[in-house]
Amino acid sequence: MTEKLEDIAQAMVAPGKGILAADESTATIKKRFDSIGAASTEDLRRDYREMLFRSTDAMKNYVSGVILYDETIRQKAKDGTTLVEIMKAAGAIPGIKVDTGAKPLAGPTSKIETVTEGLDGLRERLAEYYDLGARFAKWRAVITIADGLPSWGCIKANAHALARYAALCQEANIVPIVEPEVLMDGAHAGHDIDECYRVTEWTLRTVFRELYDARVSLEGMVLKPNMVIAGQKSAHQSSPEEVAEKTIRCLKSTVPSAVPGIAFLSGGQSDELATKHLSLMNAAGNLPWALTFSYGRALQAAALKAWGGKSENVAAGQRAFAHRARMNSLAALGKWDDKLEQAA
Template sequence: MQGLDSLAVRARQYYAAGARFAKWRSPIEIDTAKGRPTELAINANMSDLARYALICQSEGLMPIVEPDVVLAGTHSLAVAVEVNVRVQAELFHAMRKHGVYMAGTTLKPNMVLPGLECPVSYSVEEIARANAFVMEQCLPAALTSVNYLSGGQSLTQALVRLNAIAQHTRHLPWNTSFSWSKALQLPLLELCGEKKALCLQEMGCLYIEELKLASLASLGTLIDDEYTTINEDDNGDHKGV
């Protein structure tokens, strides 16, 4: 694959320049009508992730592996669970086969969620249990943490769902955390839109507030009145369309 060509040389250069980690994202689409994802797509993408991780480690970089089952689609939560188990099981099989050091790897997966246009409604508790199930089925004990991407969720959705997942996985050996960009950035952009100015000081204060809430959610200690300041009416449930 083109991205793997000369990766070792580039990783060596990046390390010399001061880099200490790298990230590779492999998006996977669910479309049951078209038979997606195929086994070939899963195997090829997860093999590439494993090869990338091994190359990074061989050059001193900590690899962030990001298998991303995207939210687009009409698939149910059950289908999302089935596909995520297939994807993550193949990822860790490939990583073991290639000799990747699991404890020296950071996992950045999607939350296990129904498709955005799924007509069936699910509670945040059902979503949390689905994520806990996938962890139990797939993750090696040597892995230290699960750092969820936001994947198109609003900040409130991501917060409430992460909080519920953390509460449902306290008995498991993996730390639950977050690695969000869009979910944290959108409220800042909306603030600028409301003010019609680049209000850096207010943006900084809001960003710190967001990170505090995300930290609480990752511990499963977020409570309702702590996230109402985000100004969204969302309890984390998936509302069928």
């Protein structure tokens, strides 16, 4: 029997669970492996991800789904079991990154602004990924704040691509994660929390207009936005309480209540700060959608360091992963406390 998109989307944002973003490209994971002095071979990449997916405590209790890279969704563990089967046995839903990356946007802002590509042939790729076990997908659009930017053309182009992607996903009975990310890095000194609010609100309003025009079912999607937060170069860094309050206010003004859940990206925040912000938002209550996490580095960094590319450190890596997953699970329930971090 074909699963309903609405049911899959609800399962992805189930109470106390979030999504592990393990969809790093080969180039990105090489940088991560370089940081621990490990060679980024296909076998070692498989071993690392197998370590995460076999972390029974984390996967069964705190992780609803995993975003995979094309290489990973096709890989088998050392015992011959596919990584997808390992995930499904733990109760996690397999997902897949389907965009082909952010490329320079043609025009005078091409050195700064990008548009995400990957629509060509996407219908056929989605059919293959469905057969490989994927039940949701992800497409990331990147919006940069700079002097006089973003441009309307950049926001419009990315929102339109996100909507076309989402419509194709739903046609293939795959839940789309719609990810418009307003970056928190960059060198613009005026990128404070209010500027992030303005651009995030503008971006989300545009995205949902495009989703409506593309006849995307809001009940069968998950939104993956940035939090409303000051840029890393801003002289004024807002308190966690202000980040939580302004993020909720921005989302309530832009995201229809028909959307079942919002799974935040961490966007360069520290592990604990990303967890704290999420917990404060959920503790505020009175939210029309589930608020949870879809973290990559903020879930994996501690596990990667503890593992260090060595088979004898698998248990240590799994403990580190389970701890971060549990902390974010508590945050998704509004019950995280920094004392729990210290007690670990």
